[in-house]
Structures are given as structure tokens and as C-alpha cells.
Amino acid sequence: MINFQTSPDRYRHWKLEISGRVATLSMDVQEDQTLAEGYKLKLNSYDLGVDIELADAIQRLRFEHPEVAAVVVTSLKPRIFCAGANIYMLGSSSHAFKVNFCKFTNETRCAIEDDSRHSGRRYLAALNGTASGGGYELAIACDEIYLVDDGNSAVSLPEVPLLGVLPGTGGLTRLVDKRKVRRDRADVFSTLAEGLKGKRAKDWRLIDGYFPTSKFDEGIKARVEQIVAAADLKAGSGIELQPLEIQSSDDSRNYKYIRVTFNRDQRYAELTVIGPEGPQPTTPDEIHELGDAFWPLQAYRELDDALLHLRVNEPEIGLVCVRTEGSLESVLEIDRTLASNRDHWLVREIILQMARVLRRLDLTAKSFFAIVEPQSCFAGNLLELLLASDRSYMLMDEQNSVAVSELNAGALPMSNGLTRLQSRFLAEPERVDEILDKKQPINTEEAEELALITFAPDDLDWEDEIRVAIEERTSLSPDALTGMEASLRLAGPETMDTKIYGRLTAWQNWIFQRPNAVGEKGALTNYGKPTKAEFDYKRT
């Protein structure tokens, strides 16, 4: 079982150092500390375990070290920044694992950009040596890239020429869409195993600058000082993110605010979010004092862990029935507090974290059905769970209600840049404001009229309808459902993120199955072996 929880004192592959307003995140991968058998993490290559630490570090920077204005991402290994995802790990992994590994690393890279975009921290890739493949993909997730000019160190994307796969963790997309490298140059660069160095790499927009070895540290330092001097970060002292407490059994995984139960025979899980209870903080100071125990932070951290667990450790679970338990009003109260204090750094970070977790759900390759019964609390931020679900079932009952809050109006955007209400009502955009104007709880009848829910069976049909829907869903081809959900969930505009998760990922997944990559004579299989890859040259 893969554990997504860690903390800096347990990192094996990264060092996180804070000095004033500068954080240095140094990669120093321990080659024997792998998540699975059969490969060594040489040359700062990584497996999922390395990326779990990176994701944790970025998250902690935001909550624990809000004073940090510049993050230097570098390596402690001589002459190598990072060699990318470990090839032998990829070669020996199942298709499903490879795909989930790439999705998580993609989310981590998007989290860097999310931090940079919303929290004002700037990420510098200080490439003290070669950054190849996923190593360069990590670099281009940063705001700026500086490469040592030692006559040897290069940036490269050798996936196509050496491995017969894509730079699929955002690489190709960020090359042309973020760094806006000319497409013919992107073509040349992406087929050039040895990559490009110094001046040419800069001319081609692959890096932002280069320094000779003797001036590298100094050059980075000077740039970092500029960033810090220009930074406009208003943040107080951080809060600590404690480890989540999790009770696991064969058929359940329970947190304080999240309960997951597994119906393995039927290949579905019930995921219940427990709403906030009792008095809640209402001012930034009270929130800061409560820290990571504040309901929205704790509940969404737990939800995040539950989603990752479902993805990676529960591949046979195809459907998640999402429920909530609690008081609508308590959730709305939380949302009011968050909305009215969103200029405070901690509140902003909490909201941004909620948004990321909801996007993680949007991108999870499982079906989600929201089940709404009396005593549930699909209000405000938790209404997003219903809107993120592929369908919703709401018992026709006068006591059964959902509710909207200000957070449904833009604070929790999807990867396509729209709110979930906007995505839902592309055909009737006027609905969005109509719904946002509802100040009172919305009962089933009204929810149906407002087109907020999919089905509203009455008491007589309720259990049968849910049972049949679950049975039908879990009987379908899991692959067809993955492709269908990925297509239907993100209608409307596309962003760099949706291009990465949609177009690029889908192509990579395709290639990850092709005999030319993973067959006996495929390039990925043959990497590092004395045998040579052999291709079926038919173009598809």
C-alpha cells in the first residue's frame, strides 16, 4: 500500500531548508529507497515516493512558511539536476500504476504553478547539472530556469528518441503553451536525446539564463535577492500541518471528517464527508490558532488523502458514492467566514487547497455519484462535491435540501477555469446567477426545477433506483468510463492544465500501451539493455 503522508523529518529524497524569505528544495534521491523492488533511483531519477515528498514540501511551504517569497529547486548531486522518472520503474510498472503515477506528478507540477499564480511565491529551477526528461518537466513547471554552463550540462526531453514515449508530464504542452517555444524548435528539441546547452537553450526559450560553474551560486543568489526585494507577500507566521489520523480496516478507511467504506464485491465505495460541528472560528486569528484542525483544512486534507488512496491502492473500485452528513447551516457558516476573510493569507491558502482537492476529484478516474438524503449537508463548498459528481440522486423529500454559498461563485474553479456551476450550465448561463441568488436551502423539488440535480426519486423508488444505478455503472468497461468521464467532465474552454490532463495524458496513455514502447522489443522495455528496440513502423 502506498502512503501519501509524509513530513520533512521523514524525507529521504529532498531537503527543505528555509532561510529568511528563501526556501531551498534540494533533490538528493537515495537510490535504494524505492517504493518497489527491481530498480535503483540513480542520477536523481524518481519514483512516486520521491514525488510524494515534493508534493508535501510544496504544500508545507504554503501553510508552514508563508513568509517565503522565493523557492529554489535544485539538486545536491554533482553535475546532475534530475534524470526524470526512473525508466526501470516505468518498465516494470502496470499500466494503471504508470498512468496514476503520471497523474500525481502532473498534479504536483500544477500545484507549483498554482502556488506561483495565487500566492505570489516564485519558483526558480537552479539547474546545477543536466535536467532531462521529467527533470526538465519539473524545471518548466517553475517560473524561471537557470542552467549551469559547464560545457556539459544540458536540458533535454529524450523520451521520444530514447524511450519511444512522450514527455507526458506536461513537457510537450508547457514547451509550446507556457514557454511558447516555436513548434519547429520544440520538434527538434524533443527528438534530440542529448538536449541543448547554455546559449542555444536560452535562444530557444528553453531556459531563462545560464551561468558558468564558478558564478552559478552567485547568479542564482542575485536573482533570488531581486525576487525577494520585489516580493509583495503579506503573510504572518505559519501553521503546522500535523499527520492525519487514519483508521483502516479491510473494508473501511476512516478519518475524523471522512469515512470511506468499501463494497468490494460490487466494486464501489461510499465516501462520506462529515460537516463541521460545534462552534467554529470566525476571525483570522481564531482560525490561525485552530490551525490544521479547522474543519475546511482538515476535512479537505483528509479528502485529498482518501482520493489518492482510492486511485492508487484501490484500483478495482470503479465507483464512489459521495455522501455528506451534518448541518447545511454549519457548512454555510464556514463558507461565510472563509469568504469574508479571503484576503488573509491563511484563509486564502485554505480556499486554494480546497480548490485543488476538488480538482483532484475532477481528475480522478472513478465514477462519482452524489447521494443526497435528509441530514446531509451539500451546502456551499460541499455542494461542489455534488456538482463535481458524474450524477446526483436526491431523495424527493421536503426535509431534504442543498444550499449555495459565495464559494460556489468562483473561489473553487475547475481546471478549465470555470466554476462547476458555469460548466454545468453552458447552455443556460443565466441559471448560474439564479442559483447563486438562492439564500435559503433548496429542497428536492426546487433543486430539480433549477436543474441542480440529475434524478429525484421518491421514497418508494429510492433504494431500488440507487441500487440499479450502482450495479449498472460498475458493470461497464472501466476504460470506456475513464475516457467518457474525462471528456464530459471538462466541457467548455481549455486551459494549459486541461490540455495536459486531456490531450497530452491521453496520448501518453495510448503510447504506454503500444508494443513499440512496452512490448518485448519496445523502446521502454529495451532501455539500458544490450538488445535494441525494434519498431512496427506503421503510422497510426
Next chain:
Amino acid sequence: MINFQTSPDRYRHWKLEISGRVATLSMDVQEDQTLAEGYKLKLNSYDLGVDIELADAIQRLRFEHPEVAAVVVTSLKPRIFCAGANIYMLGSSSHAFKVNFCKFTNETRCAIEDDSRHSGRRYLAALNGTASGGGYELAIACDEIYLVDDGNSAVSLPEVPLLGVLPGTGGLTRLVDKRKVRRDRADVFSTLAEGLKGKRAKDWRLIDGYFPTSKFDEGIKARVEQIVAAADLKAGSGIELQPLEIQSSDDSRNYKYIRVTFNRDQRYAELTVIGPEGPQPTTPDEIHELGDAFWPLQAYRELDDALLHLRVNEPEIGLVCVRTEGSLESVLEIDRTLASNRDHWLVREIILQMARVLRRLDLTAKSFFAIVEPQSCFAGNLLELLLASDRSYMLMDEQNSVAVSELNAGALPMSNGLTRLQSRFLAEPERVDEILDKKQPINTEEAEELALITFAPDDLDWEDEIRVAIEERTSLSPDALTGMEASLRLAGPETMDTKIYGRLTAWQNWIFQRPNAVGEKGALTNYGKPTKAEFDYKRT
């Protein structure tokens, strides 16, 4: 070998009838007239041969019947409009063929929308019976959909529940992006094998209206009359599209203006476009008189056929070296004539056809290298071939030039809605106008300064550099190249078209390889057999 040329007198599966300003395109698939052995085209299901006729009919409508304002797409079979792509054909096809088949049908559906958008003709799907799968995907490519309300006929996308694949010919994308069906309803509809009928189909935005059987013809007729009455089509009499003359041998395929030679051992082809020669028409009347022999129409029709031939009949050819021969000035003269007469219906149609062929090139899964030598004519519309190529090589020679024309400024857009110059210069948008302002031919040195070309080797290096580039390219994994090119060619904004060709197609291609679809126990393999599909339920 699959032949993409046909004409109405040779149609086996469609009838094209013109009556005044109304065309009726009726599907009546002959089940034994298949392109390959081993399946029958029952219930108006289709294979590539059926779609080649449809593509031809749409093309001919535009050139031969410009007076037509409304196109009714219907079926001559009782109770069935179209059952979609033939499952047994899909089940027995190679992966590469399936992918190319879907790409062509996608292009045909986009061609319907292109006609509707630019030429003002409206397409009505008159569903006199059930439209399922690709049948409904054809319907949603039309502007309006009317279904007979006979208690039985439905629209449906049964791919996911019955076949374990996607409605991958635009279906899922058009559902949420074009018809703006709510995503939860799209989810329900796409998992409901039997589909939806009448009122519910209309309420869910799947169709635009329905009529009882006895009123169906009358209802369609009334709507058609409204369209014709409102039409603002200014078109004279059509021109005839004669069959292309093609000389084929083992190692060549030659047209009047296109020469293709195959270097099979090295898996690449040379494709040369011959520019216009001699005096050319300059007025709409002269163009009309010359008809399909007018250079831009004939050359691009030939190019289109050559591209389709390369895709489907030459799968092992991985690289196309694009050359031109002729006079820059003659091409520019053509472009001036086209640009200054673009309000004339025929000139507009010719330009739109050129744009479609260039998009066909953008979407072709082969590498393209443009090779620019003296005596070539990469000017204006033919400069688009260079800009569409993955790379360009231009001999450093004072006599070697390319040139721009007004057609490079927006008349020939890519699927992403940008011009190829705009797509090239996302990082330096000011370059676009700088280049468009060049009224004189641009020699190699200047082309390099303007960032118009990729490489400019001198005479000494020229042959070696091209040879090595070809060898390197054709040695790479064809699958990785396909995914890479699909990612790099379409940077910048996304449109419904790019979503269909990128996201949806990539997912479908992935699924088309999965054992859950095409394995021994896969759903596609088992369709219609007494055995039942068995799935590996791991979610990926």
C-alpha cells in the same frame, strides 16, 4: 488499396437529390458493398466506403450546387436512420486502420460544420428512425435534428454500455460543447444503450424537435421551407468536379500538380507541389469558366487525395518531405486573385477547400519536413505547407526565397482558429505583422532572421544534413512521433475541433487498444457473439 475518389453516379450507399434550393442526402447502405471482407453493413451501418461517398457529396454540394440552402440528411431504410460505424468492421480492423477511419469520418463531420459556418447552408438531420452511435454523431454534426416520434425511434450513444469504447467521432465532445447538454445528463445518456426518444430527447437538448410518423415529412418540409425563405445565399451556377487523373506505379503517385515518390526502404516520401504555369484567370467569370482546372482548386484536390492515400494506403511511410516547384510570383498572383475576389462564392469555396486540405495535413499522423531549394515556390498559400511542416530546411543561397501573401493573414486557419504564422509566433506575436508586411521575396538569410525557417544549411552541408535528418526521423518510434506531433502542432487556444482531434481521439485510440475492448473477451470483440465480455475492472 482504398480509393477516395467517387462521384454521385457511382455512389452505392447514398442518394443525392437536388430540388431547387434543397438537397436531400439519403443513406441507403447496401450491406454487401463493403470495403473489406467479413462483415455486412446492416441497418445503415457504415464503413469507410460509405463515408467516402458522404464526404464527396458534401464537397460536390459546395462546388456543383451552390444554390442549395438546405441539406436534409435522412435515410431510405424504414425505422432506422443509421446504426453507426459497423462493429464487425471495427472488430476486424487493424488498430491503425480504425484510427484512420475515425479521423476521416471526423473530418467529414467537421466539413459539414465548415460548410454550415462559412457557406450559409443549413444541414438538417431528419431522423426517420433510430440514430445510434455514429449515426447520432452524424446527426449532431448537423445544425438541427428532428426525430420521428413513433414510440420506437430513439437517439443513442451505446458505445460505452455495449461496446466498451467511446462515441469517439466527435460524439462526447459535441454533446457537451456544441449542444451543451448538461454533463450529468450527458453521462446518463452516454451509458444508456437504448437512448432517448421524443420529448425527453428534446428536453435534454439531444434533438431540436420531433414529429409523429404521419406528420414527419410535413414537419421537415415546413422547417426546410423556413430555412430556404430565410437563406441569404448569393451563388451562381456551380462548376463540375471532374475525376482526378492519377498515374500510379510502385514507387510513385503522380497527379498534374502533385508528385509523390516513395522511398520505401527508408520509409519516407517526397511530395512535390507544382506551382501554376502560364496565364491564369483573374476574374470570377474566368475562374468559373476554367472550373476545376483552376490551379488552386485542382492542386489542392490532388493534395487532398495524396494525403488520404498516404494515410490509409501507405502506413509504413513515416515522413513526408514537402517540396514545391515553380515561380513564387505565379503563386502570389493566384493569391492576389483569390484575395481580391473572395466575396465571390466560388472563390470563397476554393479558399475554404484549401484551408480544409491544409488542416488535413496538420492532422496527418506523418512527420513533415519542408525542403526549400532554388526554383521552389513556397509563396502565400504554399508557404502554409512550410509553416504546417514539423520542420523546414532552406538552402542558404541568395537565389533561394519564400514569400508571403494576403492569404497567410487569416484565410487558411488551423483547427485551433489561429493562422499558422500566429501559431508559430505565440512568443513574439509582433513577428506576424512584420512578416506579413514583406512585399518582396524573402531569401534564406532574411527568412532565418525572421524565424520563418528551422535550419538554413549551406551548400556544403545541405545534402548531408537532410539525409541525416531523414534517417534520424524515420528511426524513431512512430507512436511517440504521432503523440508528439499531435501535441506540438496545435499550441495555443483549443476549439471544439481540436478537442475532438486531440482529447477525444487520443482517449478513443487508447481504448481501442485495451484488452477490455479488443482483447479476446473484450466488449468490441464479443459484440453479437453468444459469449459475454469480461472486464479487468482495474480503473486506469
